[in-house]
Amino acid sequence: MIYIFGFLVFGFLLTAIIGLFASWIDRKITARIQYRVGPPLLQPLIDIIKLLGKETLIPIGASKFVFLSAPIIGFTSVLLVSTLLWINNIYYDKSFLGDLIVVLYFLIIPSISIIMGGFVSKNPLASLGASREVKLVLSYELPFILVVLVAVIKSGYTYRLRDILDFQIRNGFIVRSWSGALALIVAIICMQAKLALVPFDIPEAETEIVGGPLIEYSGPGLAIYRLMKNMLMFTVPFFLIIVFIGGARLDGIYLLYGVLKYIGLVALMTVIRNTNPRVRIDQAVKFFWGPVTIIAIIAIILALLGR
């Protein structure tokens, strides 16, 4: 029962509201950096409502079932991840062993749904974008899992998010140690790639392949993809906050701390996105498998040495 409640209220409603708000913050900061005024507060919500009311076009020769189910698969997995994360923060005793692994798996599925949607669209640009997304997933997933291992090692080899949180409540945030700080830096770089923001927005490069995998989507399909991306803008930073910076709580002053941590991460993402050029896909793969993985391995060694 508590799972259904958490699923509907926290997993869907709260996550969607915070995600839409985060995407507004992102667009507003981008506009202010470029000396513009920027969109009004409700703009992301209005975009979604508008897209829900438009016609759905299915390209000739595309598989109807896969084309229409791909956005729903990604959206559902984001819902499940955010529900798991909220339950770990609010109903402590309802979490289960191994939910860290479940969260890591479900965080890949939005990318996979974008890949499915791109390849099924029967459009050369969409296929190109989807194949770039495959390479990007392969490159950032390795360092991302390695740095999550740092938190696992630090908190005494537990695969339960609640135990990681408990460890941080007792012993201070993981990011305060040397290995934790290195891990958080790597995780922020990987988050940038996971959310397809600018230095790594190679799959949907608007100026080269005009939107990439989503090029053939219109109406409700596009609306679900956009909502999924906006909710990922909340879910992935929230995951990093839980694993490295001690989670969020809904009581008293801790609520303010949680909000500040989250807004700080979103602002950092936006500033990185606005001050960097896009890299090529081969540069991205080299970057993630070279320096980033080495830093992640150094962080793991430091964590094993207890620093």
Place this chain on the structure above:
Amino acid sequence: MNIKLKALLKSPWVFHLSTGSCNNCDIEILDCLTPRFDIERFGMLLAGSIKHADVLLITGSGNRKSIERLRRLYEQTPKPCLVVAVGECALSRGMFIDSYNCPLPIDKVIPVDVYIPGCPPKPEAIIAGVVRLIEKVKKSAAKK
């Protein structure tokens, strides 16, 4: 007015199509996105793909090759959609009115909602045209 139309008017995404223009109108359209005018204030974005677009902005005189593409793009736009003709060429073929290559004005090919005259129109004129478009849609929705 229903919520669908209201949301459409609050976030019209624009697809920009040149049917053989001299590029002046296109540069003026891009000017609308710059810090001085910033039409993202009103929720307008330049869409890269026609499947994402709500408003079709057409510039140019519509020559024989591009008229076919124009018709196909109009059919691909998810409805409800709106069409705006920008610049003298798109309105009346301008100085190419006697050309062998421009047989039809654009509004004989697809229905056009608003015309924005000028050669090229200023960014202010384009924004005023979009305001006219929104008022027109509101009025026609009120009549129904």
